Amino acid sequence: MSEAEFEGRVASALQASPVGGAGARRAIMDRVRALPAHERPVRRARTIIGRRAVRHSIVGVALAAGIGSLGTISSLVGGADAGGRGSLATAVIGDTVSATLHDTLRLVRLIFDDTAARRVAAVGDFNAWRADRTPLVRDPATRRWTATVALRDGEHRYAFVVDNTRWVLDPAAPHGRGADGRLHSLLHVAALPN
Numbered sequence: 001m002s003e004a005e006f007e008g009r010v011a012s013a014l015q016a017s018p019v020g021g022a023g024a025r026r027a028i029m030d031r032v033r034a035l036p037a038h039e040r041p042v043r044r045a046r047t048i049i050g051r052r053a054v055r056h057s058i059v060g061v062a063l064a065a066g067i068g069s070l071g072t073i074s075s076l077v078g079g080a081d082a083g084g085r086g087s088l089a090t091a092v093i094g095d096t097v098s099a100t101l102h103d104t105l106r107l108v109r110l111i112f113d114d115t116a117a118r119r120v121a122a123v124g125d126f127n128a129w130r131a132d133r134t135p136l137v138r139d140p141a142t143r144r145w146t147a148t149v150a151l152r153d154g155e156h157r158y159a160f161v162v163d164n165t166r167w168v169l170d171p172a173a174p175h176g177r178g179a180d181g182r183l184h185s186l187l188h189v190a191a192l193p194n
Contacts, residue, residue: 105150112145120145124158157184
């Protein structure tokens with residue numbers, strides 16, 4: 001089909017009155033069937049995505065958006081107290097997924113303040129108490145150690161491991177004792193107030 005023929009067909013289609021009524025679908029399909037085979041529209045295969053894949057995609061996008069906004073949020077959290085030391089506060093900093101989903105995760109920033117530490121990791125029920133899973137990173141400006149973790153609503157137990165030798169509780173959080181007799185910090189994660 002030449003360019004002029006194509007333009008002519010498009011112009012006549014735009015000028016023609018739309019087909020309406022109960023037989024509209026049948027009339028359109030009759031016109032499509034009347035076209036030569038090489039001019040018929042190609043039916044594309046549908047891609048079927050399971051609900052689980054869609055949910056995981058939404059969670060991934062939300063986590064990426066949440067992590068991308070941490071720089072802005074970090075300027076809102078914390079500050080220096082009268083003693084010049086930074087405030088020590090573990091805080092829920094944002095929801096990662098709309099509250100309508102059943103598996104909502106919340107971004108929680110864990111903060112630890114020890115300028116002499118060479119390595120700090122968070123351990124807790126969220127990472128099977130393994131120090132190699134959630135290392136904290138030192139902020140060059142504030143010298144604080146921080147990590148952001150995604151947690152489900154509810155009560156969580158955690159502690160900090162400093163230089164692979166010391167088990168340290170979060171001074172800003174309430175403490176509890178586990179079934180093994182070891183002390184840990186407690187963190188209650190819930191939706192942010194509106």
